[in-house]
Amino acid sequence: MAFGARTLWLLLSLGILDSTSHAGTVLPRDTVPKGFEAISYYPTPHGGWVPSWKDAYAKAQALVSQMSLAEKTNITGGAGIPCVGNTGSALRLGFPQLCLQDSALGVASTDNITAFPAGITTGATWDKDLIYARGVALGKQFRGKGANVFLGPTVGPLGRKPLGGRNWEGFGSDPVLQAIAGALTVKGVQEQGVIATIKHLVGNEQEMFRMYNVIQPGYSANIDDRTLHEIYLWPFAEAVRAGVGAVMSAYNAVNGSSCTQNSYLQNGILKDELGFQGFVMSDWFAHISGVDSALAGLDMSMPGDTMIPLFGNSYWKHELTRAVLNGSIPLDRLNDMATRIVATWYKLGQDKNYPRPNFSANTKSEDGLLYPGSASPPWGQVNWFVDVQEDHHLIARQVAQDGTTLLKNYDSLLPLPISARIKVFGTGAAVNPDGANACLNKACNKGTLGMGWGSGVADYPYFDDPISALRRRSSNIQFYDTDSYPNPPTNGTDAAIVFISSDAGENTFIVEGNHGDRDKSRQKTWHNGDDLVRRVAEKFENVIVVVHTVGPINLEPWIDMPSVKSVLFAHLPGQEAGEGLARIIYGEVSPSGHLPYSITHKETDLPDSIANLRGFAFGQVQDTYSEGLYIDYRWLNKKGIKPRYAFGHGLSYTTFDFSAATIKSVTPLTNFPPAREPKGPVPVYSDDLPDASEAYAPAGFKTIWRYLYSWLPEKEANEAHAIGVARRPGYAYPVGYNQNQTAGPESGGGEGGNPALWDTAYELTVTIRNAGGKHSGRAVAQAYVQFPAGIPYDTPIVQLRDFAKTKELALGGEETVTLKLTRKDLSVWDVNAQNWVVPRPEARFTIWIGEASDNLGVACYTDTGACEVGAKRPV
Ligand SMILES: *[C@@H]1O[C@H](CO)[C@@H](O)[C@H](O)[C@H]1NC(C)=O
Ligand SMILES: *[C@@H]1O[C@H](CO)[C@@H](O)[C@H](O)[C@H]1NC(C)=O
Ligand SMILES: *[C@@H]1O[C@H](CO)[C@@H](O)[C@H](O)[C@H]1NC(C)=O
Ligand SMILES: *[C@@H]1O[C@H](CO)[C@@H](O)[C@H](O)[C@H]1NC(C)=O
Ligand SMILES: *[C@@H]1O[C@H](CO)[C@@H](O)[C@H](O)[C@H]1NC(C)=O
Ligand SMILES: CC(=O)N[C@H]1CO[C@H](CO)[C@@H](O)[C@@H]1O
Ligand SMILES: CC(=O)N[C@H]1CO[C@H](CO)[C@@H](O)[C@@H]1O
DSSP: OTTHHHHHHHHHHTTOOOOGGGTTSOOOOOOOOTTOOOOOOOSOOOSOOSGGGHHHHHHHHHHHTTOOHHHHHHHTBBOOOSSSEEBOOBGGGTBOOOEEEOOTTSOTTOSSSOOOOOHHHHHHHOOHHHHHHHHHHHHHHHHHTTOSEEOOOBOSSOSOSTTOTTGGGSSOSSHHHHHHHHHHHHHHHHTTTOEEEEEEETTOOOSTTOSOOSSOOOOEEEOOHHHIIIIISHHHHHHHHTTOSEEEEOSSEETTEEGGGOHIIIIIIIIIISOOOSEEEEOTTOOOOSHHHHHTTOOBBSSSSOSSOSSSOOSSTHHHHHHHHTTSSOHHHHHHHHHHHHHHHHHTTTTSSOOOOOSOSSOSSSEEESSGGGTOSOEEEOOOOOOOOTTTHHHHHHHHHHHOEEEEEGGGOOSOOTTOOEEEESGGGSOOTTOTTOSGGGOSOOSSOOSOBSSSOOOOSOOBOHHHHHHTTOSOEEEEOOSSOOOOOOOTTSEEEEEEEEOOBOTTSOBTTBOSSSTTTTTSOGGGHHHHHHHHHHHOSEEEEEEEESSOOOOTTTTTOTTEEEEEEOOOOTTBOSHHHHHHHTTSSOOOOOOSSOBOSSGGGSOHHHHSOOOOOSSSOEEEOTTTTOOHHHHHHHHTOOOSBOTTOOBOSSOEEEEEEEEEEOSOOOSSOOOOOOOOOOOOOOOSOOOGGGGBOOTTOOOOTTOOOOOBOHHHHHHHHHHHHHTOOOOOOOTTOOOOOOOOOTTOSSTTSOGGGGSEEEEEEEEEEEOOSSOOBOOEEEEEEEOOTTOSSOOOSOEEEEEEEOOOBOTTOEEEEEEEEETGGGOEEETTTTEEEOSOTTSOOEEEEESBTTBOOEEEETTTOOEEESOOOOO
């Protein structure tokens, strides 16, 4: 890990050879299936028209209007790597280099931080307050290390494909679960003054073939308009609504056009319809063109280099300077790019007392190279070892504990009495014997699996493994630290706990034959975990299986064995893998996690388009979303296929009773939302071509080898300027390109879309009582909408819309929770109207409330305002 960020860069760019023919031309589009097309949407809407950003834009305009051309192009692109990405600065005006840092679960590549549970574990808590608290803690830690931009949360991939490599970075295979968790994370992080980045826009649902290289474009996610709006865009819209400062464009293409230069996606959907006011950055090395990406709405090139890093080449920086001087990119676009970046910095208050980075993502030592990209002196202090942990391990522990999901508990085997004699099997019970951080970017599955692999990881400051936490409580524990059955002397009635796992990560690394996605292991447990469970279950009567996993696994090899009585999904717990799990096993607390995805009996219970990864193809790999809205439980319900465990399922040591439900109409609904407000004013700058001298390097400036600069040699600047002055045509603009700003679509009007979409349509309450016999516990109420029958839109039978978790309820204790459904929650995206439509406002929408997507015991009706228990269930 001596050269963390630099190594990661090199690995990321392996196999991605720069094709100069890409630069500055419109990439020829591969044939996408009939019916999908990359639509042109120009120009990029100017930022600044949303009232809550007005002050930030006014300050930004004052600053940007003093910037020279080279200063503007400096801040839109990367330079140097103390952090995983850093922009250039405009220090003359007090605008610093911004430090952009991974990951979504903790400050990557540094010490004295908290390695939080992954997104998937966080989603499994279904606890809004806790999700927000984790966001606050993450924000404090990024700020404490001086990172300006938090490269998270991840809401794309959304978890469409169970085998997808990075699903675990996000919160679960449902747009609303992703949206609520993503938005609460954004809120928590940004309240600390740190810019959050919602990523990756969009369709990055598998790892393999995601990147562009000389011989092959990244795959194309072919998504129809309605599916995009109702499924994949939904969490992005919610994050924009929460004021997210940055968006990261994905590696892959959508409808054949690379996301980083997809004008419809960035200009149209994100900046016009969703009214996004912050800046869009490329994923690392996803930037593949100079002029076209700028025109298509990209605002920041990360890490700044072309696909072959560290040679001083960039599509932007000096080339962006040239492209503005020669008139190919209108100055107005560059002004908007720079203004969006500076406005976001002001909006988050980073102009006031924001710490500079006090860590290096490249070395653990106190001293290191000041310019690590150049791999040459000078040296100096780069790490100050600032301890940002506070008491955040308690939040991490709470998430790990409350995300732990009890799938099965036959005979109430769990919890175990403290006196139980326990035999523990599997290497997954103990920390990696080589050290918790032994593998580069966690690209190995050895010892307890606390997180997946790739850029979405952080170093463990310590690792509380399950075996230590169990032993802190009991000395009656025998641990067999092996994945093959050790044939111990058995007393069949002892409890046996078996630890098994399934890992995944980013395509940058191959782990045990898996290319990021679980292409080799598929849903089979790693290290012959199934055999271990079977062997143990043949000898012991009371078996508990603990699963550390990135996603669903196939449970069929052993789930019906009579001795396999309990199954706990501990997901990916981060550094706090032990304490919370031990508390659950011994009954100090009831489990309260719920599955953030369905577990099917077999992979083929899902259609080929989502059950399988798309393999190699000549030309562009086509990943067509032919299943439309029907992923996870939406598909299973439509086809009447019972999963082994449904989305939302999770048991407690007690049982809950849902009663006395109410539904109240708050905002009366109409077919269409009320008309949007027109856009507010935006900053206006002079359109005059900058003077060539604004691109000259200051006399005597010594550049650092391999670093990127925004200046041009005088001669080149003069030549480019001459072309610009002559207004000589010469640039082959993409089809549909024009420079006229527009009023924006009817479906827009505020951050996230038309603000009326968030009017509360119905408010529901339900009273939840702990009706069990012995234990206290926490329940989750999940609200699903069922659209009226006979509407002209095919809709999934039920769709999650809101959820609430109770506090700890003692025996007989009760709590009334409130659930809300907005206008958008009751709308479908009408592709002809290009708007959200409530199909029949007066008709019966049924709001189902229950403990899982297949356990919905309470029905509330919008037409009568009545609720009932015991109605015929929808699934
Ligand atoms: C992809 O193509 C479909 C079908 O033409 C269209 O509905 C959708 O809006 C397109 N999406 C993008 C991002 O271009
Ligand atoms: C661009 O940023 C780098 C790094 O902060 C800085 O050295 C350089 O002076 C900046 N260039 C301009 C034009 O301000
Ligand atoms: C202007 O410069 C850009 C960046 O190098 C280049 O891609 C483009 O073709 C140039 N345009 C003209 C008209 O020379
Ligand atoms: C097995 O363990 C139980 C208690 O857990 C004990 O009562 C019994 O005597 C033991 N049997 C043998 C053969 O050791
Ligand atoms: C842009 O606006 C100009 C001036 O109003 C007009 O002449 C031109 O036709 C417009 N172009 C497009 C593509 O709308
Ligand atoms: C509190 C704490 O964990 N401090 C550590 C911060 O990092 C340095 C360098 O790794 C350690 O020496 C400290 O112990
Ligand atoms: C070198 C440096 O800028 N260190 C800063 C690191 O961050 C802390 C606050 O978390 C500042 O106090 C230090 O000045």
